[in-house]
Amino acid sequence: MAGDKVLHVGDGDFDAQVLKSDLPVLLDFWAPWCGPCKAIGPVIEELAGEFDGKAVVAKMNVDDNPATPGKFGIRAIPTLIVFKGGKVVEQVTGAVGKAQMVAMLKKAL
């Protein structure tokens, strides 16, 4: 299952899993009450499968983890951020299409 490849990150392991990652990371900030977030879920899972070994595709539930979204000023979800070498290189808010997500990740590879 491609779904198994999505990494679930929390406030506690954000630094280790995202900022210190050797690979670029696409992090999807979501919450269970957000319809568009749930709608792009399957696309995120597809990406995780397609970029396996080249990039990390991760999700963070903003309900359970308020500190990290607060740090990045996130007040709208879904927000997707691509991190590379601990820095934000791409950021977009809203349920964007798969092609845009792929393009964001490819730029960071």
Place this chain on the structure above:
Amino acid sequence: MSAAAYDLVIVGGGPAGLTAGLYAARAMLRAVLIEKGAVGGQVLLTDWVDNYPGFPEGISGFELIDKMAAQAARFGLATRLGAVTAMELGGPVKRLVLEDGGDITCRAVIIATGARPRQLGVPGEEEFTGRGVSYCATCDGPFYRGQEVAVVGGGNTAVEEAIFLTRFAAKVHVIHRRNELRATRILQEEAFANPKIAFVLDSRVQRVRGGAQGVEGVDIRHNDGTERFLPVTGVFMLIGTRPNNDMLPLAELGADAQGFIPTDGEMRTRLAGVMAAGDIRSKAVRQVVTAAGEGAVAVLAAEEYLHHSG
């Protein structure tokens, strides 16, 4: 006789497209539904749908879409992810170009590309989108616990979402350019009775102001000429929709001035074999239930066309 890969291609996976997909799959047409992102469309921006029949307690927008998609899938509807970037709709074989460069040929098309929230078009709006400016109260409301926010608009969506936002916000200011709301009576009464909702009527937002932390407030101009600054941390723009029509040959389809597509009562556009359904149509009423109904009608029109042109 025709070299088309499909009988029917449905473009868009909201309530209109999914209902069309259900009907097409049950009719055993060679059909495929193409969706650019994830199925759902604008209903996903709604927290709760109270006026779709069959759900006496109401249903969440996401759950409703999930059920529609599951129902179409039960009859074997094929779906494909990817944005359509151009359409050649003139001849008996239609060609749709996809963003990955591939194309799909078919004999009939149902355009169900829908609409998206309209921007107000004031300074600061784009700059602070995602940092206080929002078009989806359901998605972003919980970020404003205990804060003051503004809703711009006076229609059903604006008033409905203002009521929803009172679950989180300390105060919701509804800013509307006319002196009365357009929303349906039952919503107006609920909003007027809600002590957390304040109304700023006869007024327009001129600018969204903010800083490093995001939105700090809006400049308002009242219709009597006076101006003031309203301090809020969130601004929800709920002022109607604009069509998702970038991929459509608008002139050939005879699009109206706003870019929506006119059809007859059977959902036929002026191009043979091309139907339109849902929010992309030129019409007055945009509801989930009308979109679904139009999706069904469009497939019946497509079947008739396929039968006679076959």
